[in-house]
Amino acid sequence: MSGWTDHLVVAPVVVPLLAGALMVLAGEGRRGLNAALGLASTAALVGLALALLRLADAAGADGAAAAAVRVYRLGDWPALFAIVLVLDRLSALMLALTAVLGAAALVFSLARWHRAGAHFHPLLQFQLVGLNGAFLAGDLFNLFVFFEVMLAASYGLALHGSGAARVRAGLHYVAVNLTASLLFLVAASVVYGISGTLNMADLARRMAGLAAEDRALLEAGLAVLGVAFLVKAAMWPLGFWLPPTYAAASAPAAAILSILSKVGVYAVLRLWLLLFEGGAGGFGGAWLTAGGLLTIAFGSAAALAAQDMARLAGASVLVSSGTLLAAIGTGQGEVTGGALFYLASSVPAIAAFFLLIELVERGRDVGADVLAVTREAFGEGAEDEYLDDDEEVGVAIPATMAALGLGFMGCALLLAGLPPLSGFLAKFAMLAPLFGAGDDGVPATAWALLGALILSGLATVVAMTRAGIDAFWASPAREAPRVRVLEIAPVALLLALCVSLTVLAGPAMGYMQAAARSLHAPQGYIAGVLPAPGAEGAGR
Structure with missing residues (x-):
């Protein structure tokens, strides 16, 4: 790398960090200034994410393995000692998703949710710092640091607005993630004690030369590390905490929190393919598949x-x-390439659904969706006490219910993986390679995954249809909810992103497959982070 583009890699961490610090100094009373700083920060992050996507894609366009990654060494120290940030196609994709979700959550919150509790704006910025840092971290220690920044901010966002249900679910969320963080720290200590390094690329290089007994202990440490990641990824039986926590969170908080589980998936994908020969027949692959199917x-x-x-x-x-x-x-x-396409489609769709729910349910009676239980059991009066449901939050835009209904239908199609949208294309892209793998017949894994995707799609269709009928047709007559453009626009943006993935499926899938090939051939990542002897200091 050369010139001003050197510093673009660190900018996704620096920009929200500075914005969050300025918000803290400004104080909670200057909410208008904080909102302006937040808008400037998230807009800058979206622009940076697009630029980094282009850089990451162009970096490997010439076919050079080491050129497929861009490395930023803070202080220009050698990679083994520096805080190393690494950009490749996968991390650039995750940065882009984070920036879009952050912008959507912030814009949606400006209608009223940022007034529901203290420090929403700095919490959101520090959440973006942790997410972006985790996707760029090139060593386990700094991955842990950014994980903790991300989790500390998420605790505040999960509790934003208070309320008994929110506090109860938030405390469970804090306890589970503190346990996962402890496992992460213990596992990282074991890995360092055996290998003498926490740099991911250096660890991959050293693993081949370990004695058998040392390798066994290292793999035990990595297995514990994997458990910590899988807690965050909400794999069964470790994901029991997720539905109540996300259901209790405010709409914009739930939208940005929806990508947190994908940080665990990202960490598993990054380390497993890097350390175990690209994942082919690698350590723990069968467990990942079985755990995924059970989830x-x-x-x-x-x-x-x-x-x-x-x-x-x-x-x-x-x-x-x-x-x-x-x-x-x-x-x-x-298959990994198809999974990345599915990731890019499902994350915005779920975030859009979280935002849409608040608009659809605005003004409905508490417990209106509850089936086969009484209002008393559900919790009469459990709605947000800090926001006045009679507050005029906007104007009833023309055909409000029709717009909300179309948005709901779009979310249903995407989450169920039905044609013609990107959710269906993603599932097809994952299954097609498994059923055309070779002359040895179709593996049992392919049939199991096919069955799981069909049944999960059917379950989603049934659940979404039931919820949609209740919300739009079976509810007692009521006035159309008053919806601001600030609230409907982020939902439309996220759904439009999924539609664009459908229209531009060819180029998007090409990017995902290129990212997957780089992940399954990690020599380029290792060579990019650890240049040949004598090349250190030749440039970031």
Whole structure:
């Protein structure tokens, strides 16, 4: 790298960090200034993400393996000692998704949610710092640091607005993630004690030379590390905390929190393919696939059992995480490419659904969605006490219910993976390589994944249809909810992104497959982070 583009890699961390610090200094009383700083920061992050996508794609266009990554060494220290940030196609994709979700959540919150509690704006910025840093971190220690920044901010966002249900679910969320963080720290200590390094690329290089007894202990440490990641990815049986936490969170908080489970998936994908020969027949692949399939089953059952739309959205997060883990566990590059396409489609769709739920349910009676239980059991008066439901939050735009209904139908098609939208294309892209793998017949894994995707899609269709009928047709007559453009625009933006993935499926799939090939051939990543002797200092 050379010139001013050197510093673009670190900018996604620096920009929200500076914005968050300025917000803290400005104080909670200057909410207008904080909102302006937040808009400037998230707009800058969207622009940076697009630029980094182009840089990451162009970096490997010439076919040079080491050129496929861009490395930023803070202080220009050698990679083994520096805080190393690494950009490749996968990290650029995750940065783009984070920037879009952050912008959508912020714009939606400006209608009223940022007034529901203290420090929403700095919490959102520090959340973006943790997410972006985790996707760029090139060593386990700094991955842990950014994980903790991300989690600390998410605790505040999960509790934003208070309320008994929110505090109860938030405390469970804090306890589970503190346990996962402890496992992460213990596992990283074991890895460092055996290998003498926490740099991911250096660790991959050193693993081949370890003695058998040392390698066994290192793999035990990595297995514990994997458990910590899978807790965050909400894999069954470790994901019990997710639906109630996300259902209780405010709409903009739930939208940005929906990508947190994908940080765990990202970490598993990054480290597993880097350390275990690109994942082909690698350590733990069968466990990943089995865990992913069980997570799909659990999420589908949770969707069918959901008695309100917020829990249905939380169950959809579980299904998406399970689908990604099951596909990654096959160890096939083309399947991984399809999984990345599914990731790019499902994350915006779920975030849009979380935002849409608040608009659809605005003004409805508490417990209106509840089936077969009494209002007393559901919790009469459990709605947000800090926001006045009679508050004039906007104007009833023309055909409000029709617009909300179309948005709901779009979310249903995407989450169920039905044609013609990108959710269907993503599932097809994951399954096609498994059924055309070779002359040895179709593996049992392919049939299991096919069955899981069909049944999960059917469960989503049933659950979404039931929720849609109740919300739009069977509810008592009521006035159209008053919706601001600031609230409907982020939902439309996220759904439009999914539609664009459908229209531009060819170029998008080409990018995803190129990213998957780089992940399954990690020599380029290693060579990019650890240049040949004598090349250190030749430039970031």
